[in-house]
Amino acid sequence: MRIHITYTGGTIGMVESEHGLVPGADMAGWLRQLLSGSDELTPDQVSLTQLDPLIDSSNATPENWQTMIDDLRAHHDDADAFVVLHGTDTMSYSSAALSYALTDFGKPVIFTGSQHPLGRIESDAAANMTGALNAALSGRVGRNRRAILDSATSANEVQTHEAHESVCLFFGHHLFAGNRVTKASSWAFEGFHAPSTGTLACTGTPWEWEPFDNPCEGWSDPAPYTRHDVAVIDVAPGMSAARLAAMLDPLPEAVLLRAYGVGNIPSDEPGFADVIARTLGHGVPVVVASQCQQANVMLGRYETGDALARAGAIGTGDMTLEAAYAKIIFLLSQGVKGDDFADWMGRSIAGEITVQQ
Numbered sequence: 001m002r003i004h005i006t007y008t009g010g011t012i013g014m015v016e017s018e019h020g021l022v023p024g025a026d027m028a029g030w031l032r033q034l035l036s037g038s039d040e041l042t043p044d045q046v047s048l049t050q051l052d053p054l055i056d057s058s059n060a061t062p063e064n065w066q067t068m069i070d071d072l073r074a075h076h077d078d079a080d081a082f083v084v085l086h087g088t089d090t091m092s093y094s095s096a097a098l099s100y101a102l103t104d105f106g107k108p109v110i111f112t113g114s115q116h117p118l119g120r121i122e123s124d125a126a127a128n129m130t131g132a133l134n135a136a137l138s139g140r141v142g143r144n145r146r147a148i149l150d151s152a153t154s155a156n157e158v159q160t161h162e163a164h165e166s167v168c169l170f171f172g173h174h175l176f177a178g179n180r181v182t183k184a185s186s187w188a189f190e191g192f193h194a195p196s197t198g199t200l201a202c203t204g205t206p207w208e209w210e211p212f213d214n215p216c217e218g219w220s221d222p223a224p225y226t227r228h229d230v231a232v233i234d235v236a237p238g239m240s241a242a243r244l245a246a247m248l249d250p251l252p253e254a255v256l257l258r259a260y261g262v263g264n265i266p267s268d269e270p271g272f273a274d275v276i277a278r279t280l281g282h283g284v285p286v287v288v289a290s291q292c293q294q295a296n297v298m299l300g301r302y303e304t305g306d307a308l309a310r311a312g313a314i315g316t317g318d319m320t321l322e323a324a325y326a327k328i329i330f331l332l333s334q335g336v337k338g339d340d341f342a343d344w345m346g347r348s349i350a351g352e353i354t355v356q357q
């Protein structure tokens, strides 16, 4: 068994500086030491790419997502499983983003990081690293889920290929699907939750694995991630139509509106729904998510969300905010527009959404 590790930055490899934590720990040396006593995985079975520059994940962009994808693809044939070391702040955005782009990868990719740097005596770095390695070695992640009919890249040409849902995130004794997870705590060792689907596995002797079968359609030959102008807007009590309009001027390429509950907005606020209808009228997709971590967006369930549904807004179903945002950037990077964009937001590329039959 060979493992390739892509080290992107994050607290796990940080050290104290005059201005707070910054990358700077000896990751290669620490890993060698961590594995030196193991009879399952020796240091020479592990390769490491240290991305340059190492970043705090708060600085991650879609270009960084693509750099990770490029490194994984470059090492695809060198290893049986992969670990991505990443900062926790945007790890769930990156793991969702990579899940869409790697449905053809066919090997496990496990994200992890830590709340404390590896040099701290109370650090969760070793537990998370060994947990991610154990998940990678388990043989239970990244297996073929189903052969699919793919109409993603060319509407008329229907072809079959195999789709895999292979990107996971290990943190605080739990393994999650990479596109179902959200950072829930800035300090707890159990820092992540998967509010709609729960965990894939929990550590122990032995690990407890949960049944999980979210069908996915996959995406063949994805174009690289590029940056796109997506406005993420939170609705709040008392917010006026003028404020919403100002936030949408100039018009972005897409809007991700964080509404209330099942996708409700202040419909009595004069002009509020009109701003959204006008935005849609300009051909800008408006995707409506919920401020609830555990949500199933159903536009039109209430009168307060009905105007959004009638205007053609797209609900996120049970996707996390991170999965929805990364999916919007993915679809824009693929050049998907109009009705196809709305259609794909509701379909499962990599198991990120529960498709209602």
Ligand code: ASN
Pocket (backbone or CB within 6 Å): 009, 010, 011, 012, 055, 056, 057, 058, 086, 087, 088, 089, 090, 113, 114, 115, 116
């Ligand atoms: N700011 C850090 C990061 O996301 C937080 C962490 O890794 N715990 O890179």
